[in-house]
Amino acid sequence: MNSNGTPNEKFTFTDRDKVEKILSQYPDKKSATLPLLHLAQSEKGYISGTVINTVGGLVDCHPAVVMDCVSFYTMFYTKPHGRHIIQVCQTLSCSLNGADALVDCVENKYGIKPGETSEDDRFTLMKVECLGSCGTAPVVQINKDYHEGLSPEKFDDLLESLP
C-alpha cells in the first residue's frame, strides 16, 4: 500500500505520444503534473489511485505530493461520475438571472441534488462558482461545453437531447 491507500498499481496512458509531448514541453518535470492529470482524467474519467501512482512516477514525485495537488483543484474528480456532468454556475450574475431555476429543473425531473448522480449514471449535478461567462447568464457547463443564456425550457430541451 502506498500513502493514498491504493495498491501500488499503475494506470497506463493510451496516448503515449501525448505523454511524451507534455513532458518535453516543460523545463521541469513537475510542471507536467496538471496536464498529465487532465489527460488521465480524459482517458479514465476520473483520477484514481493508480493514476496518481503513474503521474507521480512520470514527474518524479511521491504519490502523496500528486494527491496534494489533485485535492486542491475542483476540476479533478477522485471518483467516477455520470456521463454528463452538469455544472450550474451559481455566482452573482447567474444567480440574478435565474440559475436557481435551472438547478430546480434537474432536481425535480431527475431526482438528484447537487453532488449526486442519477441511478442510470446519466447525469451528475453540481453547483459551481463563476464560469466567466456572466454576460450570457445563466450559464451551465456540461462536460466540456458551455451552454449560455439558458431558460428553464431551453435547458430542459438540452437535457432531453443528451443520451
Next chain:
Amino acid sequence: MNSFKPVLTEHIHEQECHTLSFYKSVDGYSALEKVLKMDPKKVIQEVKDSNLRGRGGAGFSTGVKWGFIPKDSPKPTYLVNNADESEPGTFKDRLLMNKAPHQMLEGMIIAAYAIGCQTAFIYIRGEFYKEYQLLEKVMAEAYENNLLGQNILGSNYSLNVVIHRGAGAYICGEETGLIESLEGKRGWPRIKPPFPAIEGYLQCPTIVNNVETLSCLPHIINRGADWFKSIGPEKGPGPRLFCISGRVNNPGVFEEPMGISLNNLIFDRAGGIPDGKNLKAVFPGGSSSAILTAEEALDVNMDFDELVEKGSMLGSAGVIVMDETVDMVQACLNIARFYAHESCGQCTPCREGTAWLVKMLTRLVNGSGTPTDIDMIFEITDNIGGLIDFSKGSFGKTICPFGEAVAWPVRSFVEKFKDEFLKYLPQEKVIA
C-alpha cells in the same frame, strides 16, 4: 469621446476573425516585424511611456513591471500570459481569445522579446476548453508561419509558447498562485517580495501579464505611446474592455476609452435596467471591488484613480449591476460563499474568516441572526482584510490580496445597506 473607435475589438464581428489570414489582412504582425528590429530596451521604454496599466485587476504599470527583470541574470526569463479569467463579472479575455487570438499572441511575442524570454506560457483556465482547442490551432498556425519557433521572421530571436490549462481554482489568477500551479503544485500564493520579476517560475525571473494587457501591445508599437496616452486619463489611459452583467437589458463586453462614466456604460451601452426598475448598487470592478450605491455609481468615471478615491477600484472592469429587486443580504451571501469556496486555505484569517462569514450570513437569511451579528461581520472582515479606507493602509493580513478581495465587498454591502441586514433580524431580538 464620441470619436472613439474600438481598438482591441475592432474586427470581432468579422467572419474568420480568429484566423491568421484574416489577422494579416488587417496589418496583423506588422508590430512584431517592427519590434524585432528594435532594441528590447526601447520596447520597454515605449510601453512605459504609454502608461499602460495591467488589465487583470491590480492595474500596475506594465512597463515598470518589465523593468524589474534583473539585467544580465544567468537564469532564463519567463513570460506567462494570465488567461485564468475567473473574477466574477469578468468575461473579456475569453472574448479576446475567441475572436482575436493572434492579436494576443502578437502581444505575447512582443512582451517576450522585450524581456528576453525564450519560453512563454499561456495559463488558461481549465473550464475554457473550446478556447484551449482554438489556441492550439492558433499556435500551430503561428509555428508553421515562423511567427513562433526558431529565428522568428528571419531574426535572431526564438520563442516557444506552451499552453497550460488550469484546473478550477480562482486563486490561480493571482500571479504567484498561478506560478505555483504552473510548477505542478497547489495554487498557494507566495509571500512577496521576492516579486515574480526577480524570482518567479522555477525561481527564475518571470513576468505575468493579462490577456487584454498583452493585446494592447501591438497597437502601442504601431501607433505609439503618445497615441495610447491620448485615450482617456493620462495616468491610466487606453482602450478598455468593460464587461457588464447582472440586471441590464443588454449585457456584454463594451470597448470604451478609460474614464468613461459608469452611468453611460450602464444606461447607454448596456441599455439600462429591465422592466423600468431602478438602479440599486453596482460592482464597478469585479466582485472583489467594494460596491457603489446607485447615487455613487451615477457620479463616477471608470478610471483607476477616481474609483480608488471613491473607496472602490476599477479592478478587472467587470461591472455587475443590481436593481431594486435584488436583496442585498442574499447578494452579499452569494459573494461571501464564492470567496469561502475559493479561499486557498493557506492563511488562517481568510480560510476561517470566509467560512464564518458564510455561516453568519446564512444564519441571518434563515431568520436566526442576533443583533451583534452585524458588528461581528465587520470584525471578521477587518480580521481578514483590513479596512476599505486606502489612506489608512490596513493591508497585509494575508499572504495575497484575496483577503482584501473578500473583506471590501462584504463590508461595503453591510455598511451601505445596513437597514436591509437589520430587517433580517428576528423582531424580538432587535434592541431599540
